[in-house]
Amino acid sequence: MQGYNVLMVYNKGMDKLLMCERLKNPxxxxxxxxGGKIENGETGKDAAYRELLEETNISSEDIILHHLMDFKYYLQDCYVEVYVGRLRRDVSVIGDENILYWSDLDHNFFDMSLYAGEGNIGHMIEQVNYVKDRLFSDEDSLV
Incomplete structure (x- = not known):
């Protein structure tokens, strides 16, 4: 079963989410x-940090990623691990795989004509909203 990851990167103020415009299918x-593939022999968390650095130039020095949830697609023989983090400081994001941008959070992320993932992005954002105070409270002392 092939593993993938999806990375939810919030800015330091937790009012913007790093998004990309896909340049290729799907x-x-x-x-x-x-996000991207989890390679054979690689842990999910290691893959998440590697993909984040490759696609955005954000390093483990800039963010702590938390494993939020997984999606398992039995008929497609794959799973997706979802990681979330908040930047410790402002970072210039750089990537050439897709067009990177910071999105405000007042959009309808369930709109499948604008957002990939069949509504999953909206679902994941709502899940973060349920746990963000608990998830990031320990990080406030590190900033």
Missing amino acids: YKGLSNLV
């Missing part, structure tokens, strides 16, 4: 979160 032209 979901070409739609907004998505960054």
Whole structure:
């Protein structure tokens, strides 16, 4: 079963989410979160940090990623691990795989004509909203 990851990167103020406009299929032209494949022999968390650095130039020095949830697609023989983090400081994001941008959070992320993932992005954002105070409270002392 092939593993993938999706990375939810919030800015330090937790009022913007890092998104990308997909330049290739699947979901070409739609907004998505960054992420990629988990390679054989690689842990999910190691893959998340590697993909984040490759696609955005954000390093483990800039953010702590938390494993939020997983999606398992039995008929497609794959799973997706979802990681979330808040930047410790402002960072210039750089990537050439997709067009990166910071999105405000007042959009309808369930709109499948604009966002990839069949509504999953909206679902994941709602899940973060339920736990963000608990999830990031320990990090406030590190900043």
